[in-house]
Amino acid sequence: MNNVTTLAPIFASMTEEEIAAASYLARYQGNTRKMFLSDLRIYFEWCRVNGILPLQAKRVHVEFFARHLEEDRGNAPASVHRRLSVIKGFYRIAVADDRMSKDPTTHLKMPKVHYDETRTLGLDRIELGNLVATARASSPIDAALVSLMGLLALRVTEACNVNIEDFSEVERGHRVLRVYGKGNKPATIPVPVPVLRTLEAAAGDRTEGALILRKSGKRMDRNAAYQRIKTLARKAGLSDRIHPHTLRHAAITAALDAGAPLRDAQVFARHSDPRITTRYDRSRLNLDRHAAYLVSGFIAGAA
Known part of the structure; x- marks a missing residue:
């Protein structure tokens, strides 16, 4: 209970979106958490610039974010796929926590990532x-x-x-x-x-x-x-x-x-x-x- 009491003032100063992000990131540790945090920050900043609250986003908003990653940031398909996977995970937990009634990424189109099995042979x-x-x-x-x-x-x-x-x-x-x-x-x-x-x-x-x-x-x-x-x-x-x-x-x-x-x-x-x-x-x-x-x-x- 002491831990809950300690966390109370922290949560009080956070927005609903930040609490939702913290709830999602709490599932991970170390470098994975840092990478996912970085991806969420990119998404949250894009939402802020475009006047969108992440917990009120629709599928079309996330689709446009994907185009932003591809066209504006120049991310490769593998990077776009990873970042969208993080966004999907965030919304899945937001729905599970009853912060949203519907997951906007349910029918999200994910980029195809192709692997050439003859490339990057590494060390023999x-x-x-x-x-x-x-x-x-x-x-x-x-x-x-x-x-x-x-x-x-x-x-x-x-x-x-x-x-x-x-x-x-x-x-x-x-x-x-x-x-x-x-x-x-x-x-x-x-x-x-x-x-x-x-x-x-x-x-x-x-x-x-x-x-x-x-x-x-x-x-x-x-x-x-x-x-x-x-x-x-x-x-x-x-x-x-x-x-x-x-x-x-x-x-x-x-x-x-x-x-x-x-x-x-x-x-x-x-x-x-x-x-x-x-x-x-x-x-x-x-x-x-x-x-x-x-x-x-x-x-x-x-x-």
Whole structure:
């Protein structure tokens, strides 16, 4: 009850739209909440400029907002789709909270997002191996950082949040790492012996606390991890365009390249939908197996 009392004056100074937004954003945490907040601010500002109260908006208003994103802001279809998805989520919760009687986005036309499965191949087996070797030669901390993302497919924030005690348990004969992933979902990941040795080397004599540390002794954050990956990539002779998610991408692609069934790769990636995992199947094998080669060879004998 004390928390409710504390929040009362805060809510009293907020508009209905702000309270509705806070109710929606309270469902999320960390960077997801920050991104969704940014998207809502763009929408709320557009509504303000056009004299529209968000909780009184109609479908046509949201349609015009979509055109604003495309034509005025120059957002790509994927960005427009994401921002409209946030708006749809906001209105879904507003209706659930009885702040609106009808969801204006029920029949909203969403932009189609197309994925070319042969683009953005990421790191192949040799390149990922070179990066792992470079990290191991650099320092135990660098080796652990690259191993968590490039071999266990952790997201950069997940890797930075790993504590030493998170991989201290054994479950059904497997040494495991326990993490909280996207949406604060818990996950238990078996740790192969080479990766375990890397993590233990990074921990050293420490038995608890953050595993991945900066030189100052503080926990490494996503920005510092980004810089470390860029530096290690340059040392390994790889493209400057590599960033932390490239390693997770490479791990998932490597699982598919190695012959892991889609279901196993989905579990490894911790994707809620197998179609998301399929997008990572942009491997060299996709081109090797392409039907264009079959058709060319088939017709060559008759040409």
